[in-house]
Amino acid sequence: MPTAPSREEMLQAVEEKAARYGVHTSLSAPGAAYLVWQSVFECRVVRSIRSEEETAKRVKGRPKGIAGRPTYTDLAGHPVEPPADPANSGRVELVKDGSLGEESCGDCVEGRKDCPVCEGQGGRQCARYVECETCHGGPDACWECNGTGHPRTRRARTTARPRPQGAEQRAACRRCKRADVACPTCLGQRERECVTCRAKGFVTCQTCKGAKRVRDEACGGTGLFTVWTEGAVIHTPDRDEVRRPAPLALKLRTDANGAWSGSRMTGVGEELPDYLEDAHRKAIVPRLAAKEREVRRHVTLRYLPLARVEVHADPDRVYYAFPGPAGIEVQGLPSKRRVAHLTALTSAALALVALVTVVAVFVVR
Ligand SMILES: [Zn+2]
Ligand SMILES: [Zn+2]
Ligand SMILES: [Zn+2]
Ligand SMILES: [Zn+2]
Ligand SMILES: [Zn+2]
Structure with a gap:
């Protein structure tokens, strides 16, 4: 682990950089420079938090794989390995020991039940004939025979009967065979064939197609339900972060180039690395305490020593010094x-x- 450069080393590097801007001054002289540490620091904590939930299950038929699931007696104490990476969620479903069983549906016989639409009749009775909607089966059915087939006048007319001006067209009567006397809709018959049953007297149920019984969808046509108590062990990621970022204008390589210090910790109460400054340590220690039901953690630390230097002789610039792969790097930003x-x-x-x-x-x- 590279040690952070000293204050003197940082000032020396800034002095060399300032000289390149034409500012020649010794920064080790009292009052010549003002240095503060503003180290870049990131701490990411990802925990895996375990929880359990129990649910009563009732599922139609015999769902696959239930019989093969692992069982538990004490859910809270049941060992389940948390996800290797605590950033991932996990859910393991178990069956409570002795809770698995089957219940008969009760609403059907072996998965089939009476068709609810026709009530198990396969269809419904229907009138073969319906009253004519034009003459309503009344005297207008036929002016000669009233729809009876027996004309009032014995002798059949040879010519059409005079019709009042504007009256509707009449038809030949099917019953008495007279021309131009009958209702044009029923042709003197007073009623018409029912269009619903086509005079068959019965309409087949569209739901069961006349079969009278249908599949019971509630139990999926199986006639039974599988019941059990499901226990789930759930692992949920919990993220926390502390950051002390560098000034935005500073161009810092964030790749691991040897100048950054980094650590990965997985244990609760694990010793923090020596390179951390006291302020950083103070900021993260409360965040690293064990959380309730925490079962795994990954803590990632990154640290780059960074000094901010104001040079008395160069008030237009602020210098930032930090270790790079090849010695201390200095960048000057406008003050x-x-x-x-x-x-x-x-x-x-x-x-x-x-x-x-x-x-x-x-x-x-
Ligand atoms: Zn039906
Ligand atoms: Zn009908
Ligand atoms: Zn009619
Ligand atoms: Zn007639
Ligand atoms: Zn059923």
């Missing part, structure tokens, strides 16, 4: 003062542009 100055310059430039635009508009006019 707040510098940023404020640049912003003011930009505003002034924009104001100038606006002024020029106004002048230009006046010239065009």
Whole structure:
């Protein structure tokens, strides 16, 4: 594990970097530089939390695999290996010892029951003939025979009977055979064949197609239910994180290049690595206490020593120094003062542009 560079080593590296910007000053002199540690630090904790739940199950038929499932007597004490990676969820379903059984459906006979639509009749009775909807079976069925087939006048007319102006077209009567006297719908017969049963007198049930019995969907046509008490052991990931990130403008390689320190811990109460600063240690220790029902944990730590250095002779920059793969790296970022100055310059430039635009508009006019 590489040890963090000392304060003196960091200042020396900053001094060399400042010289390249043309700032030549000795940073070891009192008041020449102001250094604070702002180390980058990440701690990710993933725990696996175990819980159990018990459910009464009643499933139609004989579901596959139930008989082969492992059983338990004490669910809370039943050993189940948590997922190797606590970031994964897990669920193991068990059957309570002695709870597995079968119940007869009770609503059917061997999975079949009377058709609920026709009540086991296979269909329903239906009138063969229905009253004519035009003449309602009344005297208008036939003006000659009233639908009886016996005309009032003995002698059949040879010509059509005079019909009132605008009255509907009449038809030849099927009963008395007179022309132009009968209701055009029933042709003098007062009733018509039923279109539902086509004069058969019976309509077959569409649900059972006349079979009178249907499959009982409640039990899936098996006539039985399988019942048992299901116990599930559940592992749920629980995530926590503490981060002390680097300033956004800083370009830090995040790959493992030897400059970062990293650790992976799996035990509760495991010793924290020596490289941690006291502030980091203080931030994470309360987060690492054992949680209720915690059965596995992965703790990942990453750490990069980072020094922030202000140089008295160079107020426009802030220097950041950190160990890289080849010695200490230093990056100079614009200081707040510098940023404020640049912003003011930009505003002034924009104001100038606006002024020029106004002048230009006046010239065009
Ligand atoms: Zn039916
Ligand atoms: Zn009918
Ligand atoms: Zn009619
Ligand atoms: Zn008639
Ligand atoms: Zn049933």
